[in-house]
Amino acid sequence: MIITSKTNRPELMDIKKYLTEKRELVENELLTLLQTDGLLTDHFAAMRYSLMAGGKRIRPILCLAAAEALDCDPAPPAVSIACAIECIHTYSLIHDDLPAMDNDDLRRGKPTNHKVFGEASAILAGDGLLTFAFELMSRHDFTALLTPDESLRIIHILAHAAGPYGMVGGQSIDLASEGKEIPFETLQYLHSCKTGALITASIQTGAVIGHASDSQFEALTGYGEKLGLAFQIVDDILNVVGTEEELGKAAGSDAERNKATYPLFFGVDKSREMVKETVDAALKSLSEFDNKAEPLRELAYYILSRRS
Amino acid sequence: MIITSKTNRPELMDIKKYLTEKRELVENELLTLLQTDGLLTDHFAAMRYSLMAGGKRIRPILCLAAAEALDCDPAPPAVSIACAIECIHTYSLIHDDLPAMDNDDLRRGKPTNHKVFGEASAILAGDGLLTFAFELMSRHDFTALLTPDESLRIIHILAHAAGPYGMVGGQSIDLASEGKEIPFETLQYLHSCKTGALITASIQTGAVIGHASDSQFEALTGYGEKLGLAFQIVDDILNVVGTEEELGKAAGSDAERNKATYPLFFGVDKSREMVKETVDAALKSLSEFDNKAEPLRELAYYILSRRS
Numbered sequence: 001m002i003i004t005s006k007t008n009r010p011e012l013m014d015i016k017k018y019l020t021e022k023r024e025l026v027e028n029e030l031l032t033l034l035q036t037d038g039l040l041t042d043h044f045a046a047m048r049y050s051l052m053a054g055g056k057r058i059r060p061i062l063c064l065a066a067a068e069a070l071d072c073d074p075a076p077p078a079v080s081i082a083c084a085i086e087c088i089h090t091y092s093l094i095h096d097d098l099p100a101m102d103n104d105d106l107r108r109g110k111p112t113n114h115k116v117f118g119e120a121s122a123i124l125a126g127d128g129l130l131t132f133a134f135e136l137m138s139r140h141d142f143t144a145l146l147t148p149d150e151s152l153r154i155i156h157i158l159a160h161a162a163g164p165y166g167m168v169g170g171q172s173i174d175l176a177s178e179g180k181e182i183p184f185e186t187l188q189y190l191h192s193c194k195t196g197a198l199i200t201a202s203i204q205t206g207a208v209i210g211h212a213s214d215s216q217f218e219a220l221t222g223y224g225e226k227l228g229l230a231f232q233i234v235d236d237i238l239n240v241v242g243t244e245e246e247l248g249k250a251a252g253s254d255a256e257r258n259k260a261t262y263p264l265f266f267g268v269d270k271s272r273e274m275v276k277e278t279v280d281a282a283l284k285s286l287s288e289f290d291n292k293a294e295p296l297r298e299l300a301y302y303i304l305s306r307r308s
Numbered sequence: 309m310i311i312t313s314k315t316n317r318p319e320l321m322d323i324k325k326y327l328t329e330k331r332e333l334v335e336n337e338l339l340t341l342l343q344t345d346g347l348l349t350d351h352f353a354a355m356r357y358s359l360m361a362g363g364k365r366i367r368p369i370l371c372l373a374a375a376e377a378l379d380c381d382p383a384p385p386a387v388s389i390a391c392a393i394e395c396i397h398t399y400s401l402i403h404d405d406l407p408a409m410d411n412d413d414l415r416r417g418k419p420t421n422h423k424v425f426g427e428a429s430a431i432l433a434g435d436g437l438l439t440f441a442f443e444l445m446s447r448h449d450f451t452a453l454l455t456p457d458e459s460l461r462i463i464h465i466l467a468h469a470a471g472p473y474g475m476v477g478g479q480s481i482d483l484a485s486e487g488k489e490i491p492f493e494t495l496q497y498l499h500s501c502k503t504g505a506l507i508t509a510s511i512q513t514g515a516v517i518g519h520a521s522d523s524q525f526e527a528l529t530g531y532g533e534k535l536g537l538a539f540q541i542v543d544d545i546l547n548v549v550g551t552e553e554e555l556g557k558a559a560g561s562d563a564e565r566n567k568a569t570y571p572l573f574f575g576v577d578k579s580r581e582m583v584k585e586t587v588d589a590a591l592k593s594l595s596e597f598d599n600k601a602e603p604l605r606e607l608a609y610y611i612l613s614r615r616s
Contacts (some may be wrong), residue, residue, distance in 0.1 A: 037479075039494065040472065040473070040480070043476070043481070060609065095431055095432075099427075100408075100426075100431060101431065120483050123406065123409065123431065127435075127438065128437060128472040128476040131438065131467055134467040135471045135473075138463040140464070144446035147456070155446040155460075156448070158445050159439055159440075161440075162347060164355065164436040165343075165344075168421055169348050172354075186347065188349075244414075307503070
């Protein structure tokens with residue numbers, strides 16, 4: 001039985017309602033955290049612009065849902081860590097969009113950060129968000145709700161996933177690969193660093209917050225790795241078949257840049273099949289979890305069917 | 309008695325030898341830490357290029373010297389934290405030099421990172437170094453030598469000093485102030501964020517490593533704040549009176565960019581006088597410390613007399 005066929009499953013929860021609630025929880029906290037006045041007003045405005053530009057908040061929600069799967073209430077510190085994750089994700093989008101990088105004018109249907117604030121301010125807004133994430137994660141009022149060891153572990157998970165061995169490294173390999181023929185193994189490695197690492201880390205931090213046992217941590221990591229891969233293949237497919245309106249950014253840009261993608265290696269149909277298989281494997285990783293992992297399961301279906 | 313007159317002091321140590329030894333200690337560790345192969349080789353090469361481009365390593369040495377002032381051997385974890393500090397400092401230089409920022413071709417007499425690796429790789433090298441610093445600070449093999457609380461405190465001190473309320477914020481205000489007349493208070497605030505925060509934080513992290521009491525921490529913070537200010541005023545003066553050869557970068561660039569500086573507000577002679585007074589105040593902050601604080605004292609003289 002292919003468990004990604006939703007018709008086989010009873011409706012256990014309203015995922016749209018869940019996503020809306022959690023998104024609002026994260027966005028309200030982000031707005032509270034990113035307030036300041038005086039000489040720093042402009043800098044914070046640039047950071048807030050991209051933070052509040054309407055993201056789906058998948059990564060912070062995965063963190064909250066992983067903590068919930070372990071029966072941990074998504075109150076602080078989970079929400080604070082979730083916000084830090086979204087700061088890291090947003091910084092990476094701001095820097096990716098820069099003229100020297102992907103040179104994108106639109107992101108989520110809105111002008112990119114450098115289009116609004118200028119290139120220098122956009123670089124600094126990204127730098128600010130990245131550093132602020134670590135400031136948040138080490139703030140005494142947040143860390144007091146975890147053991148210092150748990151806080152340190154969360155910081156390490158996210159720094160490793162976002163750093164040279166993770167997201168930045170993946171972006172660097174992506175850059176070096178543009179316009180070149182690369183083997184499939186390179187594409188896999190690139191995806192696992194560039195997209196997979198932060199998605200997996202988001203779930204791992206939720207696992208730490210929820211005091212996961214070693215086997216629970218391992219199972220959630222497996223779920224995260226597969227989900228991250230599925231997410232990236234869907235991204236690749238949408239870049240081919242999506243419209244600019246749906247994506248909120250230019251469609252077909254990967255092909256224009258001669259980027260290696262799953263559809264380029266396997267075609268769109270086979271890539272879609274691979275997404276289903278990967279989501280299926282992600283769901284199987286959750287087999288030992290009870291109904292409290294339902295949001296994680298529904299998030300996998302959501303990623304399978306997303307249009308942007 | 310003005311204590312910055314060195315003739316009044318016996319020679320207690322050979323500061324040049326001390327600086328060389330500590331610089332080598334930090335550089336050897338940096339080289340070890342920034343090694344990798346495979347697909348990440350180019351990314352690490354870009355990070356290593358700027359890291360190993362001959363900096364004076366003032367900030368990491370201040371961290372080591374502060375730990376030493378508290379009778380703490382500058383072995384790990386101090387060296388690892390010192391390396392993380394240098395990664396943060398180097399990232400800030402790479403991003404400051406970018407075409408969209410100061411557009412500098414030379415740094416420490418060598419082509420800037422984007423001149424060698426291109427703009428996109430330079431942005432990523434900076435991002436990588438910043439994130440790697442937090443990865444290092446949270447690595448279990450390093451943090452095991454401190455209490456988890458001490459590790460978290462160090463991470464928070466550095467994230468706060470490097471982030472929106474510190475270095476990045478200062479850089480943002482600096483950018484917004486270019487070509488504008490700003491009040492002296494804005495220049496003071498800008499300097500304290502942009503340069504002072506990371507210098508003070510370097511000393512504070514050394515204080516945490518050395519298990520400082522509250523009053524020792526406060527005294528070292530006072531020393532750091534004054535040292536940071538003196539450092540920036542000297543920077544301003546050197547930009548006016550230094551030669552390109554001495555500085556390893558273009559001289560007179562502040563005036564060209566209409567940047568507010570201490571010499572612009574007070575002239576070079578009065579600014580020099582202010583450096584002496586500030587170093588004097590820094591030294592007074594150390595009055596309760598014994599001979600083990602001699603490297604910190606000599607570092608203050610060193611900053612007073614530096615030519616680049």
